[in-house]
Amino acid sequence: SVQLSDGDDRLPRVITPFPGPKIMDLEMFQGEQKESLYWGTYRPHVYFGVRARTPESLVAGLMWLGIKDGRYFMRHICQDADDLQTYGWTKHNGRDYGHQVLIDHGLTLTTSFLKSKVNGSGYGGDWAVQVGVQSEKISEDVPDAAHVFFYIADEGQNAISLGRSVSELYEKSLLAYGSRADVGGWELHLKSMDNFEVHHVGLKTPHIHNLSDLVQGILGLQVRNFGHLELPDTSDDSPNILVYQITARAPFKADIAFVTGTDIDDDRAEERVDSLTGTSLTSQLHKKENEFDDKFRKIFNPSEKLDSESLEVGKAAVGNLLGGIGYFYGQSKILFPQSSEHQSDGDSILYWPAELYTAVPSRPFFPRGFLWDEGFHQLLIWRWDTHISMDIIGHWLDLMNIDGWIPREQILGAEALSKVPEEFVNQRPSNGNPPTLFLVLQDLVCGMARNKFSVAESMDISAFFERSFGRLEAWFQWFNTTQSGKHKSSYYWHGRKESQTIFELNPKTLSSGLDDYPRASHPTDEERHLDLRCWMLLAADCMHSISEQLVKENQSWKAYKETAKLLSDFDLLNEMHFDKDHGAYFDYGNHTERVRLRRQLVQKSGNQQPSLELVREVVEEPVTRLVPHLGYISLFPFISKIIPSKSWILEKQLNLISNTSTLWTKFGLRSLSKTSSMYMKRNTEHDPPYWRGPIWMNINYLILSSLHHYSKEEGPYRERAETIYNELRGNLISNVIKNYKQTGYLWEQYDQKKGSGKGAHPFTGWTSLVVLIMAESYSEC
Numbered sequence: 085s086v087q088l089s090d091g092d093d094r095l096p097r098v099i100t101p102f103p104g105p106k107i108m109d110l111e112m113f114q115g116e117q118k119e120s121l122y123w124g125t126y127r128p129h130v131y132f133g134v135r136a137r138t139p140e141s142l143v144a145g146l147m148w149l150g151i152k153d154g155r156y157f158m159r160h161i162c163q164d165a166d167d168l169q170t171y172g173w174t175k176h177n178g179r180d181y182g183h184q185v186l187i188d189h190g191l192t193l194t195t196s197f198l199k200s201k202v203n204g205s206g207y208g209g210d211w212a213v214q215v216g217v218q219s220e221k222i223s224e225d226v227p228d229a230a231h232v233f234f235y236i237a238d239e240g241q242n243a244i245s246l247g248r249s250v251s252e253l254y255e256k257s258l259l260a261y262g263s264r265a266d267v268g269g270w271e272l273h274l275k276s277m278d279n280f281e282v283h284h285v286g287l288k289t290p291h292i293h294n295l296s297d298l299v300q301g302i303l304g305l306q307v308r309n310f311g312h313l314e315l316p317d318t319s320d321d322s323p324n325i326l327v328y329q330i331t332a333r334a335p336f337k338a339d340i341a342f343v344t345g346t347d348i349d350d351d352r353a354e355e356r357v358d359s360l361t362g363t364s365l366t367s368q369l370h371k372k373e374n375e376f377d378d379k380f381r382k383i384f385n386p387s388e389k390l391d392s393e394s395l396e397v398g399k400a401a402v403g404n405l406l407g408g409i410g411y412f413y414g415q416s417k418i419l420f421p422q423s424s425e426h427q428s429d430g431d432s433i434l435y436w437p438a439e440l441y442t443a444v445p446s447r448p449f450f451p452r453g454f455l456w457d458e459g460f461h462q463l464l465i466w467r468w469d470t471h472i473s474m475d476i477i478g479h480w481l482d483l484m485n486i487d488g489w490i491p492r493e494q495i496l497g498a499e500a501l502s503k504v505p506e507e508f509v510n511q512r513p514s515n516g517n518p519p520t521l522f523l524v525l526q527d528l529v530c531g532m533a534r535n536k537f538s539v540a541e542s543m544d545i546s547a548f549f550e551r552s553f554g555r556l557e558a559w560f561q562w563f564n565t566t567q568s569g570k571h572k573s574s575y576y577w578h579g580r581k582e583s584q585t586i587f588e589l590n591p592k593t594l595s596s597g598l599d600d601y602p603r604a605s606h607p608t609d610e611e612r613h614l615d616l617r618c619w620m621l622l623a624a625d626c627m628h629s630i631s632e633q634l635v636k637e638n639q640s641w642k643a644y645k646e647t648a649k650l651l652s653d654f655d656l657l658n659e660m661h662f663d664k665d666h667g668a669y670f671d672y673g674n675h676t677e678r679v680r681l682r683r684q685l686v687q688k689s690g691n692q693q694p695s696l697e698l699v700r701e702v703v704e705e706p707v708t709r710l711v712p713h714l715g716y717i718s719l720f721p722f723i724s725k726i727i728p729s730k731s732w733i734l735e736k737q738l739n740l741i742s743n744t745s746t747l748w749t750k751f752g753l754r755s756l757s758k759t760s761s762m763y764m765k766r767n768t769e770h771d772p773p774y775w776r777g778p779i780w781m782n783i784n785y786l787i788l789s790s791l792h793h794y795s796k797e798e799g800p801y802r803e804r805a806e807t808i809y810n811e812l813r814g815n816l817i818s819n820v821i822k823n824y825k826q827t828g829y830l831w832e833q834y835d836q837k838k839g840s841g842k843g844a845h846p847f848t849g850w851t852s853l854v855v856l857i858m859a860e861s862y863s864e865c
């Protein structure tokens with residue numbers, strides 16, 4: 085990585101933090117708020133895990149032995165290969181309660197999480213998890229005993245002590261105890277009404293993320309040496325990890341309670357353990373569950389029109405989005421600017437150590453933060469818990485550097501890094517990602533204007549905007565300067581490979597979020613990207629409202645107003661992006677339709693043998709023109725609601741949406757029209773179509789939101805918009821529900837031909853927007 089020259093103590097610009105007070109230092113995120121969010125299920129990449137929002141936390145987690153085809157497998161980190169029939173938080177309030185169901189080939193586990201802060205608890209309070217195990221005996225070979233493993237580990241490598249003595253375990257439930265600077269003395273207890281056996285192992289190692297391999301190795305050795313499947317009841321000196329194996333005949337339930345502050349108030353600790361286990365735990369969980377149901381009804385089903393299936397899927401979507409919120413700590417790897425324009429990855433440099441509290445798109449596939457995904461997540465989350473939402477957005481904005489740039493994908497810490505192939509790790513400072521957080525901020529501003537929030541909430545929201553304003557301005561400026569195009573008021577996603585790549589059918593635009601959605605065949609600085617132009621309108625519009633309504637003593641609203649006016653100018657938009665022949669909106673750039681992949685003998689790099697590869701052939705020279713790929717991009721002006729409700733162009737847009745040979749399917753709208761030359765085309769040999777046909781929920785939500793808007797606007801197309809709105813809404817909901825029933829999951833995208841879920845799953849990132857679609861909750865403005 086890049087070294088700084090001696091004597092130069094300035095940081096390279098790209099890793100210099102934005103020079104302004106941190107949002108997370110605001111009073112509203114300190115004190116009680118901070119403490120109330122200290123512990124949580126913030127380890128979305130494991131099936132069940134608890135940690136605190138601190139860099140070197142005490143972490144806890146669950147593993148179990150799954151049985152498939154008569155063989156045992158250790159389950160721990162969420163992975164597709166485990167082939168669970170379903171898993172996910174069916175309910176979770178993001179704060180102190182959650183219930184998860186996991187079905188693993190005849191074994192059903194439940195994890196119910198509860199937090200409580202009472203007199204005597206240490207910082208952050210106490211928590212408990214009730215683990216339930218049920219088994220469905222599928223054959224005689226399947227043993228009755230189930231093995232679950234619960235571990236507690238100290239990332240700070242403080243030693244953990246084993247409970248008083250193993251023989252006393254039945255009377256005294258203490259498994260482990262220790263002491264930390266943050267929470268004081270702590271104890272971990274296990275109680276159950278069922279018969280069980282406990283074995284343990286103590287380990288000393290900094291490599292917590294390899295724990296499943298370690299435990300599996302130890303168990304394997306035990307089986308080979310002694311013929312039994314039991315942890316050895318031994319320990320390294322001063323272990324920082326203790327793993328307990330709980331073996332019992334299913335069905336059984338085990339309550340695990342974690343109490344803090346025990347050094348100060350040891351007497352009360354026992355009371356607290358009692359209250360966090362047994363019937364008391366069960367009844368508290370029950371109460372929290374009812375509260376969750378009530379809150380869901382109030383926010384997403386006020387007129388009680390949702391049927392029971394919608395309710396079940398809706399709750400699981402919200403539950404897993406909230407239950408999947410994670411806390412990460414570490415340093416992003418940034419591609420050093422000098423090399424960022426080149427194709428090969430040059431030197432990388434580390435961003436400052438940072439923490440990120442964020443929702444994640446998919447627990448097994450992408451358990452980390454993605455900038456533009458987060459805006460969609462927050463559309464749901466702010467409606468559930470505005471405070472959590474501001475806490476998350478605050479963390480993201482605090483990741484901004486002095487240039488106003490925020491790295492798109494956040495891979496923080498060893499655990500996160502271990503899941504990402506090397507070529508995807510480095511973040512490029514020239515690349516953006518849609519500023520979807522403005523969707524949420526705009527809702528908050530409009531909600532404020534409409535007195536939607538309580539007095540206390542309003543005060544916090546105001547303080548939040550006051551503090552964020554400088555960062556938001558810098559963010560806006562970053563886009564407005566670095567992503568601008570040649571023509572006034574034009575923008576394009578920079579960082580598409582300038583030197584034309586010969587292996588891709590169409591050079592990708594990862595920064596847009598729409599990856600392989602086809603753009604101009606030959607990237608140049610003549611390009612104009614319609615989606616980015618519309619994102620800029622959203623940003624300018626939102627900055628205008630924020631500066632005018634919420635931030636004292638600033639004059640910048642005028643400039644934002646001007647920009648928003650320019651970008652929403654219908655004639656100008658049409659001049660730059662409208663194709664009269666197609667009656668549709670397009671990108672603009674150096675383009676030819678006549679490209680294809682052909683197998684050719686090429687030498688991929690200097691020392692390799694020539695091999696047969698698919699290589700792009702340009703059959704006809706490109707010219708500067710509109711880029712005629714009909715699809716999601718074409719609908720961005722519609723999404724932005726720029727089109728006047730009386731314009732004939734609106735009718736054209738409605739035709740495009742409702743036409744089965746272009747975008748309409750029974751399951752939602754295709755990303756790319758069937759008529760596009762790139763429809764369902766592979767981009768390289770190894771790169772199947774992604775945003776070239778399948779149905780994506782985030783964009784469908786935005787389109788639906790506009791249909792809803794036009795179905796309320798006076799004009800000749802009002803009724804048509806309403807009809808299409810109702811049908812599209814119904815199609816999206818019923819397809820997601822059908823897939824959930826059939827497969828047990830929400831999916832990353834849906835097949836445009838069969839409606840079946842595709843790609844990553846469970847994917848409760850933006851696919852959870854189906855809840856807002858059920859609730860008919862769209863923009864607050």
Ligand code: 6A9
Nearest residue numbers: 445449450454457504505508597598599
């Ligand atoms: C690659 C490979 C196991 C792709 O939801 C996150 C993003 C979106 O922001 C983006 O718009 N997804 C969408 O086009 C998933 C991206 C995953 C990239 C990481 C690593 C891991 O292989």
